[in-house]
Amino acid sequence: MAAGLASALAIVAAGASQARALEPAAPPTKTEPSAAFDWFEYDGADPSDAAFKPTASQYANPILKGTYPDPAVMRVGKDFYYVSSTFAWFPGLPVFHSTDLVHWNQIGNAIDRPGMLDFGRLGLSRAVFAPTLSHRDGVFYILNTCVDCRGNFLITATDPKGPWSDPVWLPAVEGIDPYLFFDDDGSAMIVFNGEPPGPPEYSGHRAIWAIGYDIKARKTVGERKLLLDKGVNPAAKPIWPEGPHILKKDGWYYLIAAEGGTAEGHSQVALRSKSAWGPYVPYPNNPILTQRGLPKDRPLPITSAGHANLVDTPDGKWWATFLAVRPYGDDLYNTGRETFLLPVEWKDGWPIILENGKTIPYVHAKPNLPPTTPKPPPTSGAFKVREAFDGKALPLSWVTMRIPQQKWWRLDGGKLVLSARPETIGGMTQPSFWGRRQQHMNASASTEMRFRPTKAGDKAGLVAVQNDAHFFFLGLTRNADGQDEIVLERRASASDPEGGVKVAGAPVALKAGAPVWLKITARGGAYDFSYALAAGQWKTLKADEDGTILSTKKAGGFVGALLGVYAHADAAPGR
Template sequence: MRIVTAALALALLATTAQAASNTAQFTNFIYSGSDPSDSVKTAPGQYRNPIVQGFYPDPSVTRVGNDFYLVNSTFAWFPGLPVHHSTDLVHWEQIGNALDRPGMLDFKRLGLSRAVFAPAITHHDGLFYILNTCVDCGGNFLITAKDPKGPWSDPVWLPEVGGIDASLFFDDDGRAWIVNNDNPPGPAEYQGHRAIWIQEYDPKAQKTIGPRKVLLDKGVDPSTKPIWPEGPHILKKDGWYYLVAAEGGTAEGHSQVVLRSKSATGPYAPYKDNPILTQRGLPKDRPLPITSAGHADIVDAPDGTWWATFLAVRPYGDDTYNTGRETFLLPVEWKDGWPVILPNGQTIPYTHAAPKLPALKAPPTSGPFRVAETFAGPELPKSWMTMRIPTSRWWSVKSGILSLEARAAKIGDNDQPSVWARRQQHMNATVQTTVLFTPKADGDKAGLVAVQNDDFYWFVGLVRDGGRTVVRVEKRAGKNDPVDGVVVAEKAVSLKSGQGLNLKITAKGGALDFAWGTAPGAWDTLVAGADGTSLSTKVAGGFVGTMLGVYAHGAEQ
């Protein structure tokens, strides 16, 4: 890969002199982060939770030989459904995105927490399968690939499979079954009353066959009116079929339960000591809490051990977190024929003895780290995403420069704006870049953004307003704020032709700092200690995490 220094990149910016007046050019993009939990040190032979930090929810894992593959939800961000590879369940490298072509799906103008929910990956007879739901954009579909890196097939829609969270199970005899969350068999008796269904699937014809059947109505203890049985998976061990599913919603009441049967189609009996994973009911004032654990998937390793990937969150306040739902790992202990991830009442550990498997050398996804993007091109890193699905190529990546066309589409309009971003993966995170942009008309802007959704975001960058150019901090903290955001602070700035402006956002839990400068390492703080809890899921709602990246908008384009 060609490495481009910041000085050379700025020189290239100057020589190009903004080939188009509506183009913003970015270079020197650096992300770094750390967490209070870094104080919990890992001993030799241990790994750190979460294993994949930041907005990586609903993890599904499968093993093929000595290799593990992981997929996560991305909702209305694109490219979607990241595919990670590992050999030890601890070190993960993103090798692709299962949804990487604009024509595969249409996210329309959906909210960022709609679209693709809870993918489930499996492998059978030389083919990888991902079952997924496009909420409000088509329903349940299946995609396949011979190589998990891709390309993945166009979606095969499954209209007979309703609801969400479908997964595919192949039995020893070759028969395949789809299990999913859907409406209960009769009228819903309360909010959150759902059921888990099963139906046979014909992989050759790529369609469901035979009748549907309910495996679990309400939950493992219907007398308690359990809510949202979801994320179901079936696994088979020692002649038993195990139905593993989440219960309790995806917030602090989240949990994982298990049932078993001698037949794939049931009847299933629940484990007497359910749940097999939860953090509900623990003291709220415990140090460095991990909460909302559930949505687990269980996999066996080549050495005969069993492990579970699952989602959980790390709040910095009372259920406030900006990093989204993350991917964790714990061993599974089999007790009297039942899989247990964590005995009830125990806290999820930040460190644990690692699987005794060959490690994969991969970029860090856990613990403190720093990433400097070179923008060598021709594409962005696989972990970068944009809002919804682009219908045209409005960006370029070349020679250390990421160029964005400043288009009329903007954040706040549920549109497809000129935004490329990467996940905030730490409570304490810093992102900085250099932008070259000459706003021509009032409303033109380009800079850094921290985005939770269209109604909740922060921006720092160059803006044209009233015939003058300013460096400005703007925020939107709800639908009552203007779509273009509220001005928090600004300062007039005068840049020479070809001169870039340095920008920085620093997150410290629920606080945000915004800074700018024109000389390397010299920063002028424009806003300090801003209320960043507006980017928390508790305030902004939804299922995604904060994305940090670059943005350009052209008011008259």
């Protein structure tokens, strides 16, 4: 084992030697206006928060509200670690720590520096898909897929806070959702979703494969082997078996995977074998988790449950994290796919997360585990968070679009200052934007901003964004007549102009250095937009805008809405 540990640590050191903090190249040299944000406040609550209030011995689902999809959880001793998908948002792959499985502190981001990956001009639902976590001999492993940007890779760290190594690419591992399984004898194998063994017989026909992995050589070994074709009931033509994990318990190897796609047909299934390499036999009463087939008119529904990850606790209990969504209408949700937690019951040698026909509870008894310290910021229930920008760095939970190659932001005297650049939201580029997840159906984001446009088209303010073709902008701009105004712009499809269509406007005359206050309020599928020229004196610019354009159903993809700050300088002619 000592030799294995030494080689594993060498792998980490080799990648981490190139690690550096999130510090892109030098700032832009062109003189552009800048926007200064004094603070940013997020406030949210849901109908379920009032209807289902947990007692001191209970926790509330979801445990991580907002777009935290494809959750992977792992235990090392008494500590639990978690990572989830971020697609083309950056920093990517947030890493959390907990000791009670309910409350989570974000301790880092595994993809946190330019040069690790190249997102280019990828759509915001491409890039890094479902990550998985493993641990062996003091080394943490994340396997992940960078979709449309080279494929599957492995990164390592001796401290889950980071730094994480540069990627080791896995050319023999096709498809998505790779997971690294260590057997008791130290051998390793990667399971993943790939193409079927022959021509696809129908749309969504996929398979689960496995291939050996040599940790010391950092490469796959041998030939891949088919573990599951189509799904647990091939006659029913199941779609998208994915997110595979292998766990070992009581002499059995369990293959746990999702089935049915990520929409309302989503589910989790289980198979088992006496060998890690199969053959695997399905549980007779699959799925072990789903919400499909339930009445669509049930109150406060939770839907699309699946992509589960099972973990044991030090006292021998088992729990599962999984994704699901909370729609406010007919499959309409802006908060994305969120992370839920439920206990696992073992019956006759099979793991059951939730019996078929039962609804996912909003509250449940807590695991019998020590509380997480230090006390984490709230990620479930109703809460308010105010960012004063008085630290040395932005919160770990804040993200931007794609990967910045220039340092166009700074924290300065309790303010977040953004350089206004020609790159736009909607332009499939890397704009001057930082934001945080919308975590509630009913939520507001507000800020105090100082900005002075220098030419027509310069703008800065708040943004509610789902992707490049679906967003709102509320802020200060200068129009073609030289008049400064507060405007609301909306982009609801790729056919709309890149910067969006002007929906409403109000002319303003601001003294140099004077602030303006901005607020976006979400009420399910309706969004209100307000501004103030004096603190607390809000004026509604536009109410009841169609916020369903930020829903996954209309915008597509796999992410939820984000709320944040943005600055843009209109490009000079010929630039």
